[in-house]
Every structure is written in structure tokens, then in C-alpha cells.
Amino acid sequence: MAGSPRRHRLLTGAALALLLLLLLAAQHWADDYFLRLLNTTAVFITMAVSYNLINGVCGQLHLGPNAFVTLGAYTAALLTLTAAEKQASFLMAPLIWPLREISLPFPAALLAGGGVAALFAYLTGFPVLRVRGDYLAIVTLGFGEVVRVLANNLQGVTNGPMGLKGLAPYTNLWWSWGVAILTVAVVMGLKKSGFGRAMLAIRADETAAKAMGLDPYRYLLLAFLVSAFFLGVAGGLLAHLITTISPTLFTFFLTFNLLIIIVLGGLGSITGTVLATIIITWGNEWLRFVEEPIFLGNLRLPGIPGLRMVIFSLLLLVLIIFYRRGLVGSWEFSWDWLLEKLQRQKRGEAS
Amino acid sequence: MTWMAFWQQLINGISLGSLYALVAIGYTMVYGILRLINFAHGDLLMVAAYGGIFGLSMFSLPWPLAFLAALGITGLIGALLERGAYRPLRRAPRLSLLIAAIGASFLLENVALVLLGGRPLPFPTPEILAGSLQVGGLYIARLSLIIPGITLISLSGLFLLVGRTRTGMAMRALAYDWEATQLLGINVNRIISLTFVLGSVLAGMGGLLWAMKYPQVNPFLGVLPGLKAFIAAVLGGIGNLTGAVVGGLVLGVLEVMVVAWFPAWSGYRDALAFLLLILVLLVRPTGLVGETLMEEKL
Numbered sequence: 001m002a003g004s005p006r007r008h009r010l011l012t013g014a015a016l017a018l019l020l021l022l023l024l025a026a027q028h029w030a031d032d033y034f035l036r037l038l039n040t041t042a043v044f045i046t047m048a049v050s051y052n053l054i055n056g057v058c059g060q061l062h063l064g065p066n067a068f069v070t071l072g073a074y075t076a077a078l079l080t081l082t083a084a085e086k087q088a089s090f091l092m093a094p095l096i097w098p099l100r101e102i103s104l105p106f107p108a109a110l111l112a113g114g115g116v117a118a119l120f121a122y123l124t125g126f127p128v129l130r131v132r133g134d135y136l137a138i139v140t141l142g143f144g145e146v147v148r149v150l151a152n153n154l155q156g157v158t159n160g161p162m163g164l165k166g167l168a169p170y171t172n173l174w175w176s177w178g179v180a181i182l183t184v185a186v187v188m189g190l191k192k193s194g195f196g197r198a199m200l201a202i203r204a205d206e207t208a209a210k211a212m213g214l215d216p217y218r219y220l221l222l223a224f225l226v227s228a229f230f231l232g233v234a235g236g237l238l239a240h241l242i243t244t245i246s247p248t249l250f251t252f253f254l255t256f257n258l259l260i261i262i263v264l265g266g267l268g269s270i271t272g273t274v275l276a277t278i279i280i281t282w283g284n285e286w287l288r289f290v291e292e293p294i295f296l297g298n299l300r301l302p303g304i305p306g307l308r309m310v311i312f313s314l315l316l317l318v319l320i321i322f323y324r325r326g327l328v329g330s331w332e333f334s335w336d337w338l339l340e341k342l343q344r345q346k347r348g349e350a351s
Numbered sequence: 352m353t354w355m356a357f358w359q360q361l362i363n364g365i366s367l368g369s370l371y372a373l374v375a376i377g378y379t380m381v382y383g384i385l386r387l388i389n390f391a392h393g394d395l396l397m398v399a400a401y402g403g404i405f406g407l408s409m410f411s412l413p414w415p416l417a418f419l420a421a422l423g424i425t426g427l428i429g430a431l432l433e434r435g436a437y438r439p440l441r442r443a444p445r446l447s448l449l450i451a452a453i454g455a456s457f458l459l460e461n462v463a464l465v466l467l468g469g470r471p472l473p474f475p476t477p478e479i480l481a482g483s484l485q486v487g488g489l490y491i492a493r494l495s496l497i498i499p500g501i502t503l504i505s506l507s508g509l510f511l512l513v514g515r516t517r518t519g520m521a522m523r524a525l526a527y528d529w530e531a532t533q534l535l536g537i538n539v540n541r542i543i544s545l546t547f548v549l550g551s552v553l554a555g556m557g558g559l560l561w562a563m564k565y566p567q568v569n570p571f572l573g574v575l576p577g578l579k580a581f582i583a584a585v586l587g588g589i590g591n592l593t594g595a596v597v598g599g600l601v602l603g604v605l606e607v608m609v610v611a612w613f614p615a616w617s618g619y620r621d622a623l624a625f626l627l628l629i630l631v632l633l634v635r636p637t638g639l640v641g642e643t644l645m646e647e648k649l
Contacts, residue, residue: 130632135585145578146622149618310465314458320450
């Protein structure tokens with residue numbers, strides 16, 4: 001029972017309107033803690049979905065998304081800070097010239113963040129996409145480390161280990177969820193288009209795909225650029241959500257978190273990634289109790305700081321060993337699936 | 352830079368490089384057989400370092416005994432890793448194996464963080480291994496002689512094992528063709544476990560030496576030396592024992608020399624290894640010593 005494209009558009013519009021209403025309600029009634037959690041969820045959806053474009057859809061283990069997030073975060077932050085604010089925070093070395101004076105509105109800064117990240121992806125694309133498998137993993141990990149080292153040492157651009165403080169909290173529900181929805185739409189669109197099928201062919205057998213006239217480098221580079229752009233924008237959003245950034249924020253640890261999310265959701269599934277992001281970000285909050293003291297009557301059990309990361313590492317191991325499909329494997333949500341399911345249920349009730 | 356300073360830095364570089372080499376050998380052994388980058392290999396350095404601290408200060412063992420115990424524990428954990436995390440994934444896509452290795456690495460680090468805390472502990476270096484000699488105008492730390500010595504002994508031992516024994520022959524067969532080796536009635540699991548134990552013990556030695564060289568032990572101690580040792584292995588040609596040693600020495604000497612020549616660049620020291628790696632993969636993906644084509648190995 002396949003629905004028409006018109007019907008799909010209507011349903012998608014209705015779903016978006018519903019999300020909009022929910023966000024409006026949250027904006028009015030939710031407290032700061034809950035709002036922050038909602039924003040974080042959206043930013044992580046953006047990061048995880050664009051990360052999964054490389055790892056799941058293209059099937060290449062990329063270990064350097066933190067590099068693009070760092071670039072986006074620093075670019076956007078440096079552009080929204082006013083000249084006076086910049087002068088006040090760069091104590092060790094003055095900020096280099098053009099950046100010293102430029103100050104842009106938030107949307108332009110976000111775009112610039114994405115642009116710089118994409119540019120970096122373009123420049124590093126040649127060495128990275130020349131290799132495959134373990135080597136690609138280790139080279140991307142290397143670029144992640146190089147960017148972190150640069151952020152730590154280029155005093156005149158990044159303010160070194162002190163980082164940037166006092167960013168305006170521009171990131172709100174509209175920006176974070178707007179970008180998240182856009183990312184999902186673009187990555188879904190790519191996956192369903194000819195690009196997605198080409199990627200599938202390259203993933204299944206690169207030599208055969210080449211023989212059919214597909215150029216893996218071109219397709220991978222496109223995926224790499226799109227992914228980097230959205231990771232960069234997400235970095236800008238993250239910077240203006242937590243309002244303080246420093247190189248310690250963007251270590252391999254961030255990559256590890258994204259990796260858990262996409263493995264939990266199912267490598268290659270955008271639907272799974274979105275679900276897993278919600279589960280992991282909210283689970284992370286819920287699990288806070290293990291690190292805080294617990295009182296059982298008069299008995300005080302001390303909390304164990306760091307236990308959450310042990311739980312998450314174990315989760316990744318258990319998933320990859322026993323449940324490699326993740327939550328949904330490579331399945332994607334579609335209106336057809338939902339409509340068919342509802343119809344079957346109705347028929348079931350009738351008989 | 353005077354000649355004196357040059358020799359001094361060269362000694363420091365060789366000492367650091369031999370340490371990378373010792374750890375790189377373990378990487379290369381495991382990669383040669385399983386085609387797996389054992390991300391948790393670096394964390395075994397940390398395990399051994401903590402093992403040493405506990406043996407020396409908590410149980411006040413004499414140092415040879417404490418170090419042996421630490422190496423034993425490291426070997427055991429290496430074997431457990433293989434048994435628990437990697438063996439179930441033998442038939443799985445290689446990507447899954449790599450993800451499992453990353454998970455194992457984070458698990459070791461965070462379990463150490465929970466059990467032992469994040470505050471760095473000082474490493475009580477036994478007096479006989481500390482101190483330095485003065486030769487001419489050069490100061491040579493005893494460790495700077497011990498580290499290359501241990502690397503040399505371990506490498507010779509491994510060459511004997513791999514080249515001259517039946518077990519070594521089985522290892523080589525396994526690296527060459529998995530299925531055929533099994534068909535010949537060789538116990539593949541035993542050989543793989545042995546490889547992991549050997550590699551882990553080497554990492555453990557590296558960890559103890561590292562902790563004596565830089566006596567601040569924390570749960571993330573192994574991350575950077577681990578990554579650099581892996582880069583050293585790729586630099587030399589992964590899967591190749593001599594290559595691991597050559598790569599380690601090149602990386603160690605280069606790192607020390609760059610910092611000595613351009614002190615202003617010392618902050619970028621950790622990026623140097625990665626830039627070198629990227630360069631090698633671009634120009635000569637088989638490494639300095641390796642001869643097998645990468646495509647064949649993938």
C-alpha cells in the first residue's frame with residue numbers, strides 16, 4: 001500500500017508542525033536544564049547523522065569528526081565575538097589581523113564555521129581518501145590530533161589552552177533543531193539518491209564499481225565535504241550553547257561518543273542514529289545517579305565518578321560483539337512503512 | 352648546536368626511539384596475524400606501570416619480582432582482551448574488530464580511572480636503574496642504555512622464536528594464510544593467544560620503562576606512546592619486525608632533534624608523528640622496510 005508523494009509531503013509537513021508545537025511548548029514551560037538538554041540532543045543529532053554519512057553510508061571508519069567540530073566551533077566563535085571582547089581575552093598573544101576586527105551575525109558565523117570545516121575536508125581529502133580501512137581510520141585520527149595540537153598552540157588564533165570565553169548564548173531551540181532537521185533531510189536525500197546507490201556499490205565492491213565507471217574518489221569526497229560542513233555548523237552551535245570553548249572539549253573522547261551513537265543506532269541508518277542520539281544523551285543524564293552518593297535509609301553509598309564512561313565503553317563492546325546490527329540495522333523509517341503497519345493493524349482488528 | 356649537544360640529543364632520541372620500537376613490535380605482531388590495529392595496546396603500558404607501582408610500594412616487593420608480576424598481569428590482560436573482545440569477532444567485518452579495539456581501549460582507561468583515580472602517581476624507580484653516568488662531557492642516564500638494550504634483546508629473542516621454532520613457523524603460516532594453516536592441523540587459537548601474550552609483555556616492558564623515564568603515572572599514560580608506536584610500526588612497514596624497530600628509532604630521533612633545534616616548536620611535537628604518518632602513506636604506503644603491497648593486506 002504505497003502512498004503517493006503528495007501524501008508523503010503532507011505527512012512530513014504534519015510531523016514537522018507537530019515537532020514545532022512541541023518545541024514551542026518546551027520554550028514556554030521547560031526549565032533551563034531541560035532546554036539545554038533539548039539543545040544538546042539536537043546538536044548531537046546533527047553531528048552523529050553527518051558522521052554516519054561517512055561511517056555507515058560510505059562504510060569508511062572515520063575517526064576524526066572532532067577535527068571538523070573544532071574548526072567550526074572556533075571559526076564561529078571568533079566571528080561572533082566583538083572586537084572589544086576579543087581584545088580582552090587574548091592576553092598571551094594578540095589575535096591576528098583580519099579576525100581581530102571582523103564581527104558577524106550568528107547565522108553568517110555558523111555558515112563560515114561549516115565552510116572552514118568543509119575547506120579543511122577538501123584539503124585533507126586527497127591524503128585521506130587515497131587509503132582505505134585501518135589506514136583511513138588512523139589518518140583521520142591523525143588529523144583530529146593535529147587540529148587539537150594546533151588549537152593548543154596557535155595562540156594568535158585560538159588563544160591556546162585558555163580557549164575562548166564569554167560567547168553569546170545564541171544557540172536556541174530554533175537554531176539547533178532547524179539545523180538538525182536540515183542535516184537529516186540532506187543526508188537522507190543523499191542516501192536515497194543516485195549518490196546513495198553509487199555509495200552502496202562502492203561499499204560492496206570497489207573494484208567492480210570502478211569497472212562500472214564510478215569514481216570512488218569523487219563520491220567519497222562529496223560525502224566527506226557534506227559531512228564536514230554539518231559537523232562544522234554543529235561545532236558553531238555547540239560553542240554558542242556552552243559559551244566557553246577550549247581544546248580539551250574536542251578530544252578523541254567526542255569522536256568516541258559519536259561512534260557509540262552510530263553503532264547503537266545501526267551503522268548506515270539515519271533513523272537509528274537519531275533514535276540512538278536521543279537514548280545516549282538522555283541516558284547520560286539519567287545515569288548521573290551512579291556518580292552521586294546514594295542514600296538507602298541511613299546507609300550512604302558513595303558515588304563513583306567516571307563510572308558512566310565504563311558503562312558506555314562496555315556498551316560499545318557488547319553491541320559490537322553480540323548485536324552488531326544496532327537498534328535498527330540499516331532500516332529507515334518511511335511513511336509507507338507506517339501506513340502499511342497501521343492498515344495491517346486495522347485489518348487485524350476487523351477479522 | 353654544538354657537536355656535544357648533538358651527541359647528547361642523539362642519545363636521548365635513540366632512547367626514546369627504542370621505547371617506541373619496543374611497543375611498536377607488539378602492534379606489528381598482532382597486525383601481522385590478525386590484521387587488527389590493537390588500539391588497546393597502548394593502554395597495556397598503563398596497566399604495567401600501575402602494576403609496577405603496586406608491586407613496589409604496596410607490597411614492597413624487590414624490584415625484579417615486582418616488575419615480573421607487572422609483566423605477568425599485563426600479559427594476562429592482553430590474553431583476556433583477545434579472548435573476550437577480539438576472538439568473538441574473527442569472522443566479522445574488519446571495521447567491527449577495529450571498533451571493538453577502540454571500545455576495549457576506553458574500557459581499560461576508564462576502569463583504571465574509576466579504580467585508581469585520575470591523580471597522577473609518582474613511580475618509585477628502583478635506585479639501581481636511576482641515575483646517570485658521565486662519559487666525556489656527556490650525561491647518559493642509565494635508562495638510556497637499558498632501554499635500547501632491552502629492545503635489542505627482545506628483538507633478537509623474537510627473531511629466534513619466529514625464525515627458528517615450530518611455534519614461530521606456525522605464526523608465519525598464520526600471517527600468510529589463515530585457512531590453510533587451520534587445515535594443517537595447527538591450533539590457531541593457541542598461536543593467536545601466544546602472540547597477544549608476547550606482544551602484551553613487550554608493551555608491559557615498554558610501560559615500566561616509560562614510567563621510569565617519565566615518572567608520572569595516570570590512567571591515560573598509554574594513549575600517546577601507543578599512538579606513536581603504532582605510527583612507528585606503519586612508518587617501518589606494518590607486519591615487519593625490523594620495520595617496527597627502524598620506524599621507532601626514526602620517529603624518536605626525529606622528535607627529539609626537532610625540539611632541540613627549534614625549541615619554539617616544542618608544542619607541535621605531538622603533531623609531528625601524524626604529519627610523518629600522512630607523508631609516508633602518501634609517498635610509500637608500504638613503509639620504509641615493508642615490501643608487501645597494502646592492497647594485498649587489506
